[in-house]
Amino acid sequence: MPFGVDRGVPGLIVKFGDYPLHHGGVGAIRSLGRLGVPMYAITEDRYTPAAVSRYLERAFVWPTTGTEAPERLVEGLLRIGRRIGRPALLVPTDEEAAVLIAEHQAELGGGFLFPRVDSGLPRRLASKQGLHELCVKHGIASPTAVFPQSYEEVERFAATARFPVVAKNREAFVRRARPAVNGTTRIGSRDGLLRLAKEWGEHPGVILQEYLPREDAEDWIVHAYFDAESTPLALFTGVKVRSWPPHAGMTANAYVVDNPELADLAARFIKEIGFSGVIDLDLRFDRRDGQYKLLDFNPRMGAQFRLFENEAGVDVVRAMHLDLTGRRVPEGEQRAGHRYVVENIDLPALIAYRRSGYTTPHAPARASGTELAWLAGDDLRPFFTMLARFVRPGARHLYQLWRTSRRGGGTG
Known part of the structure; x- marks a missing residue:
């Protein structure tokens, strides 16, 4: 490589939730590890692909669900940082981790390196509604969308909508609660939308978006x-x-x-x-x-x-x-x-x-x-x-x- 890295600053792959087959984390371990950077990772167990990489110094086995209190997750990160023994670069692989780091920069800043950003911005960007609002504000094209607050609002939307439409969970952190839909869902008719909306409760946590064929x-x-x-x-x-x-x-x-x-x-x-x-x-x-x-x-x-x-x-x-x-x-x-x-x-x-x-x-x-x-x-x-x-x-x-x-x- 035509450049030199600081091998005295290790990297830590930060992930919350149970998704052991994550190729992105393995890619990051290899990318920095091949340059001689000591790499560490949070893993679900000792037998995930990331945990067995030859470029990993150590796997910190810490099963999480994404539903833990932020204070507990911060304390867990700080405990891992103390075991590493020197400031490490944080490499988040999911929105929960990225948002936690941004919202707790003061607590984490002493033991870790990470980009400094407005504390509320990553959460807003990860939210479908927050992102849509930022796109409108800054003139960035995005699919036409509505954010119903009740079943009645879904009914009113369905009466005039052009189908098919797309339903997504409004917030990124669907692991923290029962998701309204399983990922991006194409809905082909008014009856299909109303049938699905009956399962969303009094406050639907969804975004209804135009379908781009x-x-x-x-x-x-x-x-x-x-x-x-x-x-x-x-x-x-x-x-x-x-x-x-x-x-x-x-x-x-x-x-x-x-x-x-x-x-x-x-x-x-x-x-x-x-x-x-x-x-x-x-x-x-x-x-x-x-x-x-x-x-x-x-x-x-x-x-x-x-x-x-x-x-x-x-x-x-x-x-x-x-x-x-x-x-x-x-x-x-x-x-x-x-x-x-x-x-x-x-x-x-x-x-x-x-x-x-x-x-x-x-x-x-x-x-x-x-x-x-x-x-x-x-x-x-x-x-x-x-x-x-x-x-x-x-x-x-x-x-x-x-x-x-x-x-x-x-x-x-």
Whole structure:
């Protein structure tokens, strides 16, 4: 690598909740670990893929649900920090962790390194309603949306709405309570919406959004790291080819594609809201009106971040470590045409997409290189651990995801 990192500052993967098969955490451990940075991780048990990586110094087994009181989670982080024995860079892999860090900067600042940001901003960005309001304020296109406060408001919306529509949980922290819907849910009719809304109680925690038909749209992603002045030190754009569940879930297959218009849009938005740190954006390009519409803003590292690296070898996690330890972040063009594949979910996604006939016009005909989420020649154990944990329950899990995605008419 043409740059040097501070190997005296370790990294700590922070995750809350039970999702042991997370390739993003493994990717971050490898990314910094290959540079000689000591890596630590919070894991559900000692036999997760992250826990067995050759680049991990130590796994701190700490099963959490995402429902714990913030004070307990902060104390647990501080206890881990004392066991590490020196300030460590925090790398959150979920919204709960990113928001907790932002809202407890004073308590965590002595023992850890992390980007400083307005304490309420990550929670607002992770919220579907908060994000929509920020988009409206700053002139960023997003799907038309309503936020019903009662069943009666759902009825009034249903009387005039154009179907299909999309329902999502209003707040990001669905693990803290029973979610109204299981992920992004496409609802095909007025009767289907009213039937589903009867299960939401007196105060529906949902956003009802216009449906952007996939035959007229393309899914794009932006990953970036912004410094304390909200200046991008690493910014990448790519196109999502497949996701699981189909058209609504996590990225299964994606390519790096240069998109200066999208990069400028993302940089302007981040500058205006004053965010600092790593971001993962999901946007859908609506060919009907020529606009990129922001669907999701993850104020943390995305699971597929290793798709993106510049010519100098910098990804968003490396950029964050370099910047927060006072190093210069080398510039360079992104690896256009590079491909990312998540082995355990791309095959079922491929089958589903072939049946639907959907294609991505901007995907290159041939990849310039491929990054696998799990399999790495210098770190094989996470791949085989993933297989061992995935194969038997995995088929049932994929089936449940597929069934969930079809409820109410399928995913949007």
